[in-house]
Amino acid sequence: MLNTKFGILINMSKTAWKCYRCDLIFREESHAILHKDLANHFARKIELLS
DSSP: ETTTTEEEEEEOOSSSETTTTTTTTEHHHHHHHHHHHHHHOOOOEEOOOO
């Protein structure tokens, strides 16, 4: 989806990864993997509501 006001592309993915221990949400799996490597605990895959 393109935001015409700012001319940017908005990620409309309904999948994310949440670390319940840190209370963080990652919209890209690569960021969740990086978090696992740095923090030494997992982020779980979740489905976002619109």
